[in-house]
Amino acid sequence: MKISAQEEYGLRCLVQLAGTSKDESLTLPQIAEREGISQSNAGKLMWLLNKAGFVTATRGTKGGYSLSRPAEDISLSEVIKVLEDDEVEAHCGSYTGVLDSCVHTGDCGIRSVIVGLHEVVQNALSNVSLAQLVGTEKKVDETFHRIQGLSQVAMIKDGRAVSE
Amino acid sequence: MKISAQEEYGLRCLVQLAGTSKDESLTLPQIAEREGISQSNAGKLMWLLNKAGFVTATRGTKGGYSLSRPAEDISLSEVIKVLEDDEVEAHCGSYTGVLDSCVHTGDCGIRSVIVGLHEVVQNALSNVSLAQLVGTEKKVDETFHRIQGLSQVAMIKDGRAVSE
DNA sequence: TCAAATCTTTACTTTTGAGTCAAGATTGCA
DNA sequence: TGCAATCTTGACTCAAAAGTAAAGATTTGA
Numbered sequence: 001m002k003i004s005a006q007e008e009y010g011l012r013c014l015v016q017l018a019g020t021s022k023d024e025s026l027t028l029p030q031i032a033e034r035e036g037i038s039q040s041n042a043g044k045l046m047w048l049l050n051k052a053g054f055v056t057a058t059r060g061t062k063g064g065y066s067l068s069r070p071a072e073d074i075s076l077s078e079v080i081k082v083l084e085d086d087e088v089e090a091h092c093g094s095y096t097g098v099l100d101s102c103v104h105t106g107d108c109g110i111r112s113v114i115v116g117l118h119e120v121v122q123n124a125l126s127n128v129s130l131a132q133l134v135g136t137e138k139k140v141d142e143t144f145h146r147i148q149g150l151s152q153v154a155m156i157k158d159g160r161a162v163s164e
Numbered sequence: 165m166k167i168s169a170q171e172e173y174g175l176r177c178l179v180q181l182a183g184t185s186k187d188e189s190l191t192l193p194q195i196a197e198r199e200g201i202s203q204s205n206a207g208k209l210m211w212l213l214n215k216a217g218f219v220t221a222t223r224g225t226k227g228g229y230s231l232s233r234p235a236e237d238i239s240l241s242e243v244i245k246v247l248e249d250d251e252v253e254a255h256c257g258s259y260t261g262v263l264d265s266c267v268h269t270g271d272c273g274i275r276s277v278i279v280g281l282h283e284v285v286q287n288a289l290s291n292v293s294l295a296q297l298v299g300t301e302k303k304v305d306e307t308f309h310r311i312q313g314l315s316q317v318a319m320i321k322d323g324r325a326v327s328e
Numbered sequence: 329t330c331a332a333a334t335c336t337t338t339a340c341t342t343t344t345g346a347g348t349c350a351a352g353a354t355t356g357c358a
Numbered sequence: 359t360g361c362a363a364t365c366t367t368g369a370c371t372c373a374a375a376a377g378t379a380a381a382g383a384t385t386t387g388a
Contacts, residue, residue, distance in 0.1 A: 001165060001166070001167055001168075001171065001244065001248060001282075001285050002165070002166065002168065002248065002250065003165055003278060003281070004165075004166065005259060007165065008259045008274070008278075009259065009261070011274065011277075012268075012274055015273065015274065034267070035261060035267060036260065036261035036262060036263040036266070036267040037261035037262060038261070038262055041261075076277065080165065084165060084166065086166065095169060095172045095173065096200065097173070097199060097200035097201035097202070097205075098200060098201060098202055099200040102200070103198070103199060103200035104176075109179060109296070109297035109298060110172070110175065110176055110179065110297060112297075112305050112308070113175075113240065113289075113292065113297065113308075114167060114172075115308075116288070116305065116307070116308025116309070117167070117285060117288060117289070117308070118165075119308060119309075120284060120285065120288045120308060121165050121281060121284065121285060124280070124281060124284045125277075125281070128277065132273070133273035133274060133276075133277065134273060141276050141280065143280070144276070144277075144279075144280025144281070144283060144284060145280075145283075
């Protein structure tokens with residue numbers, strides 16, 4: 001379970017914009033420099049984010065990119081959904097080994113794990129907004145640890161999960 | 165955020181063993197056939213799982229693989245930790261763009277997300293055992309949805325997260 | 329209108345992960 | 359002992375993701 005380069009860099013570019021005052025915009029060279037990536041790469045990412053409606057691009061002198069919506073209203077789950085390139089829906093069609101379709105037809109425990117995991121991740125991400133990533137680590141840490149703690153408690157109280 | 169081929173197939177091979185009666189073992193050709201992957205690929209995966217101590221391998225005629233511990237005692241979080249090839253600890257050393265180290269030194273909101281996400285996933289997985297994956301989808305679904313529901317409730321009650 | 333600044337798009341190259349192959353080592357059985 | 363079944367290991371090939379490059383399109387301002 002790993003975040004892809006596209007997800008990470010794309011998110012970072014958005015956070016740069018979120019940290020820029022509302023009436024200003026950032027150009028491709030600026031974004032590239034601030035994130036330590038090439039201008040070409042930044043260009044591709046911003047193109048994706050523009051297509052998805054997160055940013056507005058203006059061409060010509062004095063052009064650049066800015067967020068289309070307030071950073072507070074953009075949740076990470078939306079962003080990641082756009083930046084990740086495969087859908088969970090299609091899962092049974094990938095990882096089919098040497099065959100055309102997955103050997104596990106019908107009732108499949110693995111599938112549940114994949115889907116369940118994706119839900120857990122999306123749920124966690126839906127509780128964090130772009131705006132929260134601008135400042136220090138504290139706010140984010142707090143959010144995740146709250147989710148963390150509660151799940152833990154639930155599992156212990158329930159008791160069945162691990163020792164079933 | 166995506167599960168790798170190694171994680172998926174490795175897990176599936178283990179589930180095959182978990183579904184085999186305690187005194188029996190499965191050979192490489194058997195595992196490969198049941199999961200629809202090549203024998204070579206299965207060999208590599210089982211070698212990893214053997215090295216990590218999840219399975220015991222016996223060579224020679226009548227040999228094969230079997231679980232080293234009861235399936236009920238093996239949690240998915242342990243398994244995934246072994247099958248995923250990069251550590252979260254090393255995160256700031258990957259995705260450094262064209263530079264040698266990440267441009268975000270010190271206090272970094274992105275890092276929190278990566279680490280927090282990993283914790284959420286590991287926590288969810290620690291509540292599912294190999295044994296639970298053998299049967300139908302129901303048990304797994306239940307577990308994940310329980311985690312899901314509780315996080316959701318917590319966020320709503322708290323209220324700050326999304327609309328801060 | 330023209331040139332400079334900027335985004336857009338497609339094609340190409342590089343890198344990394346996935347998968348295969350083949351030779352080697354160990355065990356059981358006749 | 360010797361052969362057949364089985365796991366082990368490292369090198370190799372292939373495919374997909376990541377990143378780069380270059381030509382094109384749009385806007386602003388002189």
